[in-house]
Amino acid sequence: MAEQFGSATTLALLIYFTHLMDVTNMMIPARAMLRLLQRDSNTVKFADSTGQELDARTMLLRALAIRRLLGRLLHGNETNVGILMPTTVYGALANIATALDGRTSVNLNYTFGSDTLNYCIETAGIKHVITSRKFIERFPGIELNADLLILEDVAKKITTGDKLLAWIESKLPVSLLERLLGLTTLSPNDLLTIIFTSGSTGKPKGAMLTHANVAANVEDFRNRLQVGREDRLLGILPLFHSFGYTTLLWLPLLSECSMFYHVNPLEPKKVGEICLKYGCTTMPTTPTFQKGYLRRPKEEFEKMHTIICGAEKLPADLVAAWEEKFGHRLVEGYGTTELSPVVSTCAPPNRFPGAGLLYKPGSIGKPLDHVRVKIVDLESGAEQPPDTPGMLLVKGPSVMKGYYGAPERTHEVFKDGWYVTGDVARLDADGFLFITGRQSRISKIGGEMVPHILIEEVIDKILARQHKPEQENGGPQIAVSALPDEKKGEKIIVLYKQLAISPEEICKAMLHEAIPNLWIPSAHNFRQVAEIPVLGSGKLDLAAVKRLTTEMEI
Template sequence: MPGSQTTSLLRKVIAQLRKRARVITLSDSTGAALTGRETLLRALVLRRLLRRTIAPGERNVGVLLPPTVAAAVTNLALALDRRVAVNLNYSLSAELVRFSIAEAGLRHVITSRTFLERMPVDLSGVATILLEDLAPRASLLDKAAAALLAFLPLPLSLLERLLGINDMPADDPMTIIFTSGSTGRPKGVVLPWRSIEANTGMVNALLQLRPDDVMLGVLPFFHTFGYTITLWTMLAMGVGAVFHTNPLEGRVVGRLLRDRNVTIVLGTPTLLRAYMRRLPPEDFSSVEIVAAGSEPLSGAVSDAFAVKFGIRPFQGYGATELGPIVSANVPASRALGDPSAGLREGTVGRPALGVRVQVRDAENGTVLGPGERGVLWVTGPHVMLGYLNQPELTNQVLVDGWYNTGDVVTIDDDGFITIVGRQSRFAKIGGEQVPFAAIEEVLATLTGGSEDGAPRAVVTAVPDDATGERLIVVHTALEESIEQLVAGMVAAGLPRLFIPAPADFHQIAVMPLIGIGKVDLESVNQFAHTAAAKRRTTSKT
């Protein structure tokens, strides 16, 4: 996107908050609820308070808050002051949180005493701003000045100039999102205003959002799914959102679904499995749309969810580096025209509005045709600026405005994308590529899910002198024997090369997850390598 272009995202947000002046727009499980006007007022007051605490030249500001009304208002206040919000991943280890703080050059982190008491995080070396301490500092002048801007019917162009948010370059950074760390040390993804604005338009085009829509926001703002869709999309497109801090607390989630008449649920397949186990069908009586991302959505999960709740989940696909959307199926309830034209099960849909994709040969970069397997490259207005402080890594994945997702896919004649797996989630056994996802799908059918929705078995690989690599299954306690699982994999038609040896099944006490309910693959790989090494040592003795 040319540097001369400016962002209109905040103009859209302010316009929608004015339209929803008396309509509940933000709410959460603590009982907090704000209308559109109250949301704008609170953000403007907080903006004034932060300007007295944080130096004008201090651009990057940390936020350590779960998804709540307070977190949403905080992010809005930072945006209205042209700061770069860095929502820190509190599910990471203390070492990785400190790494993220140092990498982003943070001097201040906005948090809450209540949150720190419940989830202590080591913030030594950085100044903390506690929201509970800020509120009493708001003077009558602060409240009066904010009220004038929030309540007076000023032209939007004048309000933008008064706030200093007019003519904001679309390529300016808006946020830094640290990758989850599920496959290693987190990388700081620098997303510009154009990325978040483009994504909000994509969601609206896919879901045909309505003023009476209410989104369930249980994904944290340190994840692009939560930050872009359940925060900025709802603000920019004029829909409601209700937040909760723990997506696995079924009883609370069910109450929010009922009490707030939620129409849109966004989550991971792990969360959907948990809701099937914990929530009664009536909790989903108002829900029209259930979208899943971040990990594969199996047909078995879709079938079971539809049987129980009467709503069939659909799958989308994205990446943090794209803020996050690449593609999605269109739910039948919101389709324009033939519902079957925008939805194809087993795929992650077609590219979203403004997104262009190519499948390229992993070895020589040749662009491949329909049905051919290769690596997915993506370009569009939503591509990141790069990885924070890592120009070499940025240049490896960004080439002439195209982003290398690292995902192996096929695209059919109608443009629907099917994910085969990540380049890093294949084993090369005897010269053949073996995708872990294909094995995991069969294992999921054979073992079911755990109480929290997490898979009972995850596949990885370790080096092997004879075949190059050897498949390893890391699993929690199982009702079936290993021999029964192996027999079930054979009966399911998996090729012999895809079936791990019984001795390569290793039990783990609890399947490690990251903050969004996704498997922590780095921890799984470490466990697998340790278990395989112990087995080799034992067999030698």
Template structure:
């Protein structure tokens, strides 16, 4: 019986079938067809062979770009597992990802590294240098492999033939409740099934052109703009800065972008900076990562004549879980669960399954649910039992099957689409204060611009607080974890319950009464 194809098999077939169609373009001026994308990826396999020889999991630190896709495709063709490193993490966070995967070599963008000012204790290979001066033999080899060999023979030569759909396609790091990056292991079957699950709702066709501004280290960026073109044959148009409305508008008009997958935060930049005629070809706008405020959706409709659909996902689900779409949409909800994905809502403490209308923990089971966390058996078992993944979200389902998020079980804020753990921010602040007692408590409150903002309740005097904030700004943690001075709120005491535990509800009320 014929087994299901892997991503590398799928991308080879798509590139050959649509060899003359536009595949990728970006703001640097790069523009290639599917046939050229395959040939260039094959050229890269030759250059990367000696670099990645002894590594199964390979490091990539590249922005959304044509070159970024080609390096990922080359890794897949070679049977490697691409690990797109999150360059918004602190240096310690990036090093943790590298160490967990045993990465010794990282392919990087020279411009990005210069901008980040980042030095890594591994061998760094600049992509701009890797592709210089191809020899005649290299060109002939890539051209021959792209056109004259069977898919099986091609992958056998490169090392990608032995892969099975249950093997890993990528590892995407997600910050968990401890703030320590966790490697989410996604198989070929996970990613490909989610492309089809999402595509069934949004009807992807080869004529589509998707705006690619989500980074590859996000599961939606990987699924939609690396795997999506390979599976569905649509083109992706990349820009490295999702807030650069001027360039994005120009690219959208030039290439006739039909699909935008983004976040509510980024949509606000487009409303302010993109001209209506530049988005004239749009047929679909999907947003996730944070709640879609009605004000943002309405302003987008007013300017561009198309309503964004709110979706919900998580890295552990490749990521699509629930979607609104052209055939069904309920404003304020996160939509309906994608096909082939079972969902149940259970009591957070007893695990008892709850009926529609009652809020509880959302758990899901299906082909897009991860294999587990890399090297973290206990953490995997804590969230994945008998195939059911615990999303950690408190959700209710209405009588028509739409899901509504009521809150979060764990204490995170989603700021501009990024997860910020309250506990870690508190730990850093209390460490900087140098005392054992709790002096700081972090809560999240709604923010029109970024979805949420942090508010820090504290009990220290102004002079001491100023010193702590100065130290915080120098700390090796992500910038999103660093509240500004105006986000600190002095209280007489940190609210506590009779049991001695922190009274989070009271803290939330205090913060919202002041900030709101």
């Protein structure tokens, strides 16, 4: 009897520790990736519009060869490695090789100027930046305070021995290979990447995302959308964007779907062509980019059944126009760089019949499985009842470790263990989230809170009645800001490029919308500008909008 008990105990412990090892493997993306890429596969795993087409095993082989080269070119204590690459197969390989070498990737935002890029480089202590000559030549004004590893040049330093050893490594059992690469010494709480925020409200901050952060977000996102072998992702977002980094790099590396890249999201013709060529089904994107694709032939996007829009509000008229033309509904998700990034998303009702539990018009969806949210009063901090707007707080395994080298700034965004998003939202009785504004985009007029984003939505709705979305040339047409006002505290300012009707007609139409009169700007506070400032992600550059508004008033 004792022997049987002992045997049962040993078996139980063996099962427990085996499960524990499996869980740890999944929490280190590079280790989980090795298991997937080593599986036999003759199908294309990654491809791009430059003509690169690689299956899973070839991706692994090339990543291992590049990793061996990085081991010689980088200093042993050089933890953070800059990457200035477009959304291509080799952009992905640079990130994979860096992860396999146990280093932290820092994908640099190439829409920044030299000053901001060098600020990021200095902040993260970057000594080397991996880039491509063809790519860097597109930005002749950029000068970086770091040594450049030009892929076209360093590739010549990959020796026959490197290739042979990489081939041998690719054939080793995964348990042996990950030990050989040093991946078993990594902790889930070690840094996988540093992603600098867009800087829309000031200097970029380096969000430290751990292996566990990214692994948890990928797993939850994949489960919400049921991404599998039959899915073909279209990648147009940059890898310096957290939504791009998580869903266009690690999602295909940790699932059985395929990945197809195009470097420039502002080229609708080429995006449509690659979508048609590979029969793409799924795409993380932004509403601004989708407006450009709306003009493409139906056959290019008719297989694209899952399109998740983020970074900005998804206009209802765009949703209707897209569904009418392509037969699939755009849905909206929400996240921030600091949250790895996805917090919530709707699931397309056309993909999940009867998916009322996962979709509601105008909502950013329900929180992902392991994400906790709560809404608190902006002033008292008390938790709000359903359907009452307040500050959105988030907890869960995807919440960043903090801002790199900035403990004070980290402390500012955490309250009792919750990450304070800065976004104003409401949570309805069914558990769906709705963004109603941003704390930095709320004016206090006559003692009342006035959300800029809702004013923009109303004006966009009025303008949409005058012309169809496909007639737009992409990008936001208006931006709401504010200036000090002696009588009421602040006054609403509307910046615009072109208007189909006059400011007076817009203000008159706003009287018939379900908004307080206090939210309606004066017609003489509309200001025409040459361009509405936007970031590389397509969302408003709030710092530039504020600066432009102030300059126009002087």
